[in-house]
Every structure is written in C-alpha cells, then in structure tokens.
Amino acid sequence: MTITVKKNLVSEAKYALKCPNxxxxxxxxxxxxANDASAANEISYMIGNTSSTSFHFAVDDKEVRQGIxxxxxxxxxxDGKYGTGNRKSIGVEICYSKSGGAxxxxxxxxxxxxxxxxxxxxxxxxxxxxxxxxxxxxxxxHRILSEGRWDEVKAAIEAExxxxxxxxxxxxxxxxxxxxxxxxxxxxxxxxxxxGVIKVTSPMTKGTKVRQVQNALAALYFYxxxxxxxxxxxxxxxxxxxxxxxxxQLMHGLSADGIYGPKTKAKxxxxxN
Numbered sequence: 001m002t003i004t005v006k007k008n009l010v011s012e013a014k015y016a017l018k019c020p021n022x023x024x025x026x027x028x029x030x031x032x033x034a035n036d037a038s039a040a041n042e043i044s045y046m047i048g049n050t051s052s053t054s055f056h057f058a059v060d061d062k063e064v065r066q067g068i069x070x071x072x073x074x075x076x077x078x079d080g081k082y083g084t085g086n087r088k089s090i091g092v093e094i095c096y097s098k099s100g101g102a103x104x105x106x107x108x109x110x111x112x113x114x115x116x117x118x119x120x121x122x123x124x125x126x127x128x129x130x131x132x133x134x135x136x137x138x139x140x141x142h143r144i145l146s147e148g149r150w151d152e153v154k155a156a157i158e159a160e161x162x163x164x165x166x167x168x169x170x171x172x173x174x175x176x177x178x179x180x181x182x183x184x185x186x187x188x189x190x191x192x193x194x195x196g197v198i199k200v201t202s203p204m205t206k207g208t209k210v211r212q213v214q215n216a217l218a219a220l221y222f223y224x225x226x227x228x229x230x231x232x233x234x235x236x237x238x239x240x241x242x243x244x245x246x247x248x249q250l251m252h253g254l255s256a257d258g259i260y261g262p263k264t265k266a267k268x269x270x271x272x273n
Contacts, residue, residue, distance in 0.1 A: 003114050005057070007066045008040070010047040018047065018054040019072035025122075027089035028115055029077055029130045030153070031055065032097035032141035039095050039107075043067040055091035057114070061106035064114050078136035079247055084222065085135030090118065097143045104143065112153065116160035125167050126158040134251050191216050191272040198237050199259040205237040213260050214241060216268045222248045 010018045033042060042058035043065040054074040058065045068074045070090055077085025094111045096104040119128060131150060132140035144150050161167075193216060194209035214233045217223040222244045223232060232240075242258035249256040252267050 003064055003110070003117055005064045005066050006040075008043050008047065009069060010054070010067055014047070015072065017050070017052050019068045019074055021073040021087060023071055023073040023087065025070060025088060025090045027085070027128050027130050028118055028124075029085055029089040029091050029132055029135065030111070030115065030141050030144075031076065031091060031093045031132050032143045033058075033093050033095050034098060034142075036096050036098045036103075039063055039065040042093060042095055055093050057091070058093045058095055059107055059111040059114055060095035061103045061110065064110070077132055078138055079222075082223070083135060083247070084220075084251075085130070085132075089130065089135075092118075094141065094143075097141070100143060108144075108153070112156045113160050115157050116164055116166065119157070119161050120164040120166040123167070126154060126161060129154060129157060130251075135247060137246060137250055137256065191219060191268075193265050193269055194260075195262075195265070197259060197261045200237060200239065200242050206235055208235065210237045210241065211235040213237070213245070213268075216272055217241075217244045217248060220248065220268075220271060222251075 037045070039058035039060040040063075042060075046054055046058075047067050052075050054068055055076040056066060056068045056070055056074055058067070068091075073087050074091050075086055076091035077083060077089065079085045092111060092115060094104075095107045097107075115129060119125065122128075131145070132138055133145065139145060141150075144153055192212055194212050196209075198205070198210060198213065211233055214223055214235070218233065223241075237260075245260055245264060246256045246258040248254075248268070249258075249264060254263055254267060
C-alpha cells in the first residue's frame with residue numbers, strides 16, 4: 001500500500017532561508033530528531049521558525065509529513081553551503097527519537113517503509129541511503145547509532161524495497177563527478193593527485209599539491225567553498241580542507257582523520273579518473 005504524504009510546505013517567501021536552491025536529489029539522508037514531537041509538530045515548527053535548518057520529511061508512528069519540496073535543497077546535514085548532503089539529498093527525520101519506546105519503534109518502522117517507497121519511485125537502490133553522520137560526522141541518527149542498528153535499518157529498507165519490486169543498486173549516470181571525468185584525457189589531468197601525506201601540521205601545508213587535493217574534493221562536491229572567489233581553491237591545507245577530507249573519508253569508509261594519505265588518494269583517484 002502506498003504511503004500517503006501530508007503536505008505542509010514552506011511558503012515561497014521563505015525559500016531564501018529554508019530551501020534556496022533547486023535540487024535534483026541523488027541520496028536520501030536519515031535523521032533521528034532530538035525531541036519527542038509528532039511529525040506535524042516537527043514540520044510546523046521547522047517551517048515557522050527563523051532558523052535556516054530544514055528537512056523534507058518527518059515521520060512519526062502514524063503519518064508522514066512534508067515541509068520542503070523534493071526539488072529544493074534543505075539545510076539538514078551540516079556539510080556546508082555546497083556540501084553534497086545539503087545540496088543533493090532528501091532529509092527524512094524519524095520522530096519520537098529522544099525517549100524511544102513504542103511510538104519511536106512504530107515511527108522507525110513507518111520511516112523504513114517510506115524510504116523504500118522513495119527509492120522505488122526514483123528507481124534507486126539501497127546504495128542511495130545515507131545517515132547524517134556520513135556527511136558531517138555528527139552522531140545522527142543518534143538512537144539508531146547508539147543501539148548499533150544502522151546496518152539492520154538499512155537491511156530492513158532493502159527488504160521493503162525488494163518487496164516493492166525495487167533493485168539492489170542504482171545507475172551511476174547521475175553522478176556529477178563521473179560526468180566531469182568522462183571524455184578526453186585532458187580533463188582527467190585536471191585531477192592529478194599528489195603522492196605522500198598532507199595534513200594541517202605538515203610542512204607541506206601550502207602549494208600546488210594542496211590545490212590538487214582541493215580541486216579533487218571540489219569536483220566531488222566535498223570542498224565547502226566551491227562557490228567562493230576562485231572556487232575557494234587557495235592551496236592552503238588548513239582546518240577547512242582537513243574537514244572536507246574528513247567528510248570524504250567518512251562517506252567512503254576510510255579512517256576520518258582529515259589527513260590526505262595513500263588510501264584517501266586511491267579513493268579519490270578511483271572516483272575521478
């Protein structure tokens with residue numbers, strides 16, 4: 001049975017604050033709320049306050065509510081103005097997460113079914129599902145993580161997706177990074193990557209090698225100042241670049257130490273070349 005979504009969409013007058021950018025989503029990000037409010041209250045509070053924080057859906061034990069259109073971005077993953085989570089993912093909040101209990105369990109169960117429905121509608125596989133932590137390192141969805149059940153939740157979503165007739169994995173045709181790197185070899189040389197180790201405290205914290213790392217991260221939507229002057233590529237391996245490296249490492253199962261080393265280089269190279 002299709003899950004009906006009740007809409008309480010933010011007014012266009014507040015788009016500049018809550019969802020300023022058009023979006024073609026590529027992922028679904030799962031969150032746990034920090035309170036015990038219902039989906040209706042979560043959405044009502046989100047669209048009515050003066051904070052930029054926003055998300056697309058809230059799910060409680062009885063219903064799914066929508067506050068942001070899925071063709072607009074929302075500020076829900078903490079990975080910056082140009083972060084992939086904020087700019088390329090649909091945010092789903094699971095309600096009653098603070099105290100848990102029967103209401104939370106029912107909300108999580110409905111959220112699992114709803115996320116599977118979103119995947120099926122878009123022709124996506126389970127590979128498109130992310131947790132908030134993957135984008136910015138924040139400990140969220142906190143209840144699922146603290147109970148050690150993230151893999152269990154993903155498996156449950158995948159089972160629901162299969163029951164709906166959905167697939168295991170998605171086409172990679174929508175990946176912006178792959179689009180950039182297909183074609184002539186001259187385009188690939190734009191993402192030449194340095195050997196060795198670079199970190200904030202290293203003597204090699206400035207220069208061409210750092211710019212190469214920043215360009216690679218920006219191409220994959222991990223460098224936070226992509227829209228700044230000169231695309232934010234300044235050749236300085238400071239905290240900003242280290243944080244972008246950490247987000248990339250978290251996303252790809254590497255040790256999130258913010259240090260550019262052989263494993264990080266290999267993963268960047270595999271995605272770009």
